[in-house]
Amino acid sequence: MARWLITFGVLVTLGSLLSPWLLALGLARLPGDILVDLVPGYRFYLPITTALLISAVIAGVWRLLSH
16 A cells, blocks of 8 residues: 555656646647636646546556556
């Protein structure tokens, strides 16, 4: 269990660090991602499609490397 938590923490950290590059490549604002800007100065961004795409890529790589 601790191994998965550490892995998750590393992935979240890498995602945060790679965020500017993902924006530059256009991978962070895909159709299906939700951006709520109701209060001035506060934005809530929920990257549903981006998360699904990254998850599919990671699962594919994992499957290729595990066999």
